[in-house]
Structure formats: C-alpha cells, structure tokens
Amino acid sequence: MHLPAFYSHAPRLLVRDPLAELLGAADDGLIEYGYPDAVRLAGHSCPTVAGAYLMARAGLRALYPDAVPERGGVVVTMGAAEVEGTTGVIAQVFTLLTGAAANNGFHGLAGQHARHNLLRYGGGDRSCIASFRRADNGDTVYLSMDLSSIPPAPQMRELMVRALADDASSEERAAFGSIWQDRVRRLLLEHADDPAVIRVERRD
Template identity: 80%
Template sequence: MALPAFFSAAPGIVLRDPLAELLGAAEGGLIEYGYADAVRLAGHSCPTVAGAYLMARAALRALYPDAVPERGSVVVTMSMAEEEGTTGVIAQVFTLLTGAAGNNGFHGIGGHHARHGLLRYGSNDLSCIAGFCRSDTGDTVYVSMDLSSVSPAPQMRMLMGRALAADATDAERAAFASVWQDRVRKLLLQHAEDARVIKVVRR
C-alpha cells in the first residue's frame, strides 16, 4: 500500500483502551494511531479528514494533559445533525480515536466498556464543531478549525476541473492530486499545533 510519505511524518497519538487490554488486543491497552489510520477509515485524504484527526488529537491531549488519553471514556457531541455537511465524515474520525459510537456501538461486557451512545449529534452549538467530555470527571473541551490560513493553491479549481473531465490525462489527474495533497501536508506538518487553525477551548 503506497501512501504519500508525509502521512508517516504527521503527528500521532498513543491511547490506552481498557477494552483492548481486557481482550488481549494490545499489551497494556496501548494503541498508537496515525493519520494513515484516518485515511484508511475514510478512504481518502482531504483537509476535512486531516482537520478532524487533528481536532480529536488536540481534544484528547487537552482532556488528559498528564496522562495517556483513555479511549472509550469520552463523550463526543457534534454540533450539527449527522447528515449535515461533513459532520458524518468528521464524526467517523472522532470515533476512530475516541471509541465513542452512536446507537450502533458496542454494548459492553458485564456492564463495562460500552461505547454505544457516546457519540451524539445536534447540540446546535454553532461556536464549535463538537464537544469532548470525559465521562469520569466531566471535564469538557470544545473543538473547531479554521483553514483560512491553509488556503488551496490558486490553480486548484482549474486542476480539479481537468481531473474530473472524461478526457483527463494521467498527468492532469496526477497534477491535481499533488496540489490537493500538498494542502493536506501543510495542515498536518505545519499547523498541527497551531491554535489559530486547530482550536480547543474550555468555557
């Protein structure tokens, strides 16, 4: 599987999943996630997927500043409805990293490790994309992103039009893909820690 080299250079995150530990899926329950995992989940790489990955990573680090974040112990509440805009795509990436699932999620073992109902929609809080709340402490952070400073290349629209054309050449498709992924690369490698782009706030 040949992925762009910058995927592996993007910041990762180590989480502890007590369910994985219980079932022997990972020693100590420790699981390391990287951007490539989000790409495999979504089936593509774009600023939305990259931004969702960075927002979830930032939220978990804020909720667990002195400890390894615990997967399966965070309630995620999306501001918009599931079918609205890119909400569903972003929520899937949030689920990947937090374990929070909707009503179709895992119901637990012996009253423990349930994941269903931890992902919710429609808070209508227009100041953020989602809220992340620790189920043990109630500590909550709110995430959003502003990609205006990571603008697409001026030729993006023209290249996209050519790449989507029925008579597009391999070279034209490659040119578009290169410019498209360059924006993702900049977001992941230059703005992962940029609080103006990936915003995490407490209220």
C-alpha cells in the same frame, strides 16, 4: 498500499483502551494511531479528514494533560446533524480515535466498556464542530478549526475541473492529486499545533 511519504511524519496519538487490554488485543491497552489510519478509514485524504484527526488529537491531549488519553472514556457531541456537510466524515474519524460510537456501537460486557451512545449529533452548539467530555470527571473541551490561513493553491479549481473531466489525462489527474495533498501536508506538518487553526476551548 503506497501512501504519500509525508503521512508518516504527521503527529501520532497514543491512547489506552481498557477494552483492548481486557480482551488481550493490545498490551496494557496501548494503541498508537497515525494519520494513515484515518486515511484508511475514510478511504481518502483531504483537509477535513486531516483536520478531524488533529482536532481529536488536540482534544484528547487537552482532556488528559498528564496521562495517556483513555479511548472509550470520552463523550463526543457533534454540533451539527449527522447528514449535514462534513459532520459524518469528521465523526467517523472521532470514533476511530476516541472509541465513542453512536447507537450502533459496542454495548459492553457486564455493563462495562460500552461505547454506544457516546457519540451524539446535533448538540445545538453551532459555535464549535464538536465537544469532548470526559465521562469520569465531566471536564469538557470545545473543538473547531479554521483553515483560512491554509488556502488552496490558486490553480486548484482549474485542475479539479480538468481532473474530473471524462477525457482527463493521467498527468492532469496526478497534478490535481499532488496539489490537493500539498494542502493536507501543510495542515498536518506545519499547523498541527497551531491554536489559530486547530482550536480547543474551555468554557465556564
């Protein structure tokens, strides 16, 4: 699988998963994720997938400032319904990185390490994309993103129309893919820690 080279330069995220440690899946439960993992999960790369990856990274780092984030220790509440817009896509990336799953998630072992019902939809707070809450101490952050400072290239729409046409050439499709991924590249490499783009908020 040949992925764009810049994917490997995107920020990575180290988490500790007690279930993975218990079951011998990872030494000390330590798992490192990179943007290619989110791409493989989603089956594509776009600003939404990249933004979800960066929001999850930022949220977990904010909740665990002095420790490795605990995968499976966070309750994720999406602001919108599962079927609304890109909510489902974003939630899938959140599940990958946080371990929080909806009702179809792992039910645990002897009452421990359950992951089901840690991901919830339609929390009613439309001012954010999602909230992350630590299950152990209730610390909560609210996540959103603003991509207005990373606009698509002016020729994006025209290239998309041509690329989707039945008679599009391989060159036209490649040109669209290249310019599409350049916006993803800018988001991942230039704005990963930009608080104006990837927003993490605490509230009283």
